[in-house]
Amino acid sequence: MDHPVTQAVRFLRERKIGFVPHLYDYVEKGGTRESARQLGVDEHSVVKTLVFETNEKKPLIVLMHGDREVSTKNLARHLGVRSIEPATAERATKCTGYQFGGTSPFGTRTTLPVYVEKSILSLEKIYINGGKRGFLIEIDPGILKVELGAIEVEIGIGHE
Template sequence: MTEQTSATRFLASHGVPFSVHDYEYAPGGGLIGMQAASSIGVDPACVLKTLVVEVDRTIPVCLVVPADHKVNFKKVAALFGGRNARMMAPEKSAALTGFRSGGTSPFGQATPLPVVLSDIAMDQPHVYINAGDRGLVVRITPVDAQKVVDAKVADISAPPAPAAG
């Protein structure tokens, strides 16, 4: 393992098999998950982005969805009996999870949040999820990722609509 973070320590302490991979983190270069997929040479459907949202401004939730997908916030809200969900401010997310923006992981959070894993991710043999720092991901089976954080698996994302031609 090249780097220890609270996420990698969490996975190791739970006996979850994983490997660590780094990539060039370029915050001004577009979608980070897509950058990671390109950098490590894998299908974007295998690279999962980690987002922290608020349901009805009161319930913090961690979402893990394919990098090339859009989140359906109405479906996320409904999972928690809410009316709407929106992205949490980066400062608030960092205070809750212990991870700075661009390095948020569902593993090893300072305050463990409920995690929802996109059902689409479960179709992959392995996925890449943020390892708790910018430019760092873990390769893990989606089943292990789901089990170790007791994530709900749900239909919360879809690929973006094709551009009209």
């Protein structure tokens, strides 16, 4: 399958990490629901890469199930900061090097701390952005801890 060669793909290839590429038609504001529908997979296994900032303007990445939201209150408490809020699209792009809607945790411009919802790690496989809109990669979730040093958190809210 022909697929884009993004910084995320280069990151994975350099480390000899296997992945399966999946292309889909990007839909503005379609989110994980739309990508899951097009790929015929459970939205729970599609993982969002979200960029947040602390009240001190320190950026970080949170990896969350597609069908759940991040409790910023619980995340702030976990990090011991006053508040956390989503980074603007411009700030997220500046930190990661990826366009909003195509953010991957792999191969980011700046090395950012990565937090992963604990239950993601128990999935057999996940679908996560490959660094471009309309491009997901299927991968073993254990890679998130091994290669990104992702820290487990339990901050998801919403339906399971």
